[in-house]
Amino acid sequence: MEYVFRKRLGVELRYSLVGDRKVLRVEGRRFGDRWIDCYPLAEFSPICQVNRMNGREAFAKLLAFAAVTALFLGLTIYAWHAQFRSPEAEMGEFGFLMLAATAIFGLCSIHPFLQYRDARHTQVVFNNLFRQWTVSVVLPWREDPGKHPFIRDLRNAIAECFLLPRPLFNTPEAIAHLNNEFESLHEAGALSDEEFELLCRRLLGGVPLRRNIGFVVS
């Protein structure tokens, strides 16, 4: 499955699952720049975080520039209107100056607009279980990651192959925790009797831990 995040005159990110659905390949393109990154899914947790970036700072800049542009546009209209009503007031030159200022501030507002457009997105962040890394998938603003087909597919693929570090079974609590897990799986029918016995033997070295039912069991 493949998902492409594309912005006109901006970044293009192509996410795909390759290598028997065990690797996330990210192919990026921005103007002339191109890059390819590959991430092994076995290292990532399928429990993801969602960041919604609203681009507030860029929007404030855009608003400020738009306000100044609107001010000069208003002055231009006013000057030309005054010139039209009474040409002897000689407001034409002033109007032209205001038009130039409008054009300059209008051009200046392009950059904050692009910044705002790029900053406004939804990020789905997957944490690495072994290293201090994250991988993020970019979605359009206000997209619901829970319903997005690629995110569902990606989480499904991670759930299939993710691995966790081996826990330290040097405390009785840790052993009891895992034993409870096996018991619940046994009760749910996921494990047969033989498999359950085998797991307990491997975990406890031959002594299956019994549930405490009110008195000590040897």
Place this chain on the structure above:
Amino acid sequence: MTEPVVCCRFRKSKLTLEQGVLRIDAEQPTGEFSYTLALKEYFPFLVYDSRVFRLFSLTRWGCLLLLLVMLFATVAAAASKNSAPLFFTVPMILFCVGCLIGSFVDKGKFTLVRKTAFWGMVEGDKGTVDQFLSPLQLSNAQETFLVELEKRLKEHSLQEGKFRTFTCGWNPDAFDILKRLFDEGVLSPDEFARFKRERIERIIPVQE
């Protein structure tokens, strides 16, 4: 069976694929040096990175935009006073200069543009990337070499084995995570059972 030795030149370095090893002979202003990278240490996929610095192209388009704006301004100025050349000449000159620089850059005579491309391999344990400089447009021989390199990385990589040795299905958190995904509706009941089963099978030895 021994693998054939394959070699190829990428920019100023010569890459040679030997038995489980990538040998790099590089030339640098400071001198020549060579080193080897063991393919088993790397994640079996290649990564790519290219950066193209396009200042002059942007200058050209920017000047064109300014020219269009000034064209309207000139018409407005000509209507009131005869000061048109002032508003038109400067952006016109800028546009011409932008076009000239752009055309030099395109022809490759004037190399103020930074064009770099790297192919690289991600080191499995550390996550660092070993890169080698490459041209933006690959020749057929270079493409064939990269395909061969990726194939050999897959053959020699120990990453899968390493995962198996330092991790397993013993971690109870794995079951919690799967249960959570099942509750969220990401996993169907069949998938939930299958994934749980696979984790249990890592603990129980596979019956042969």
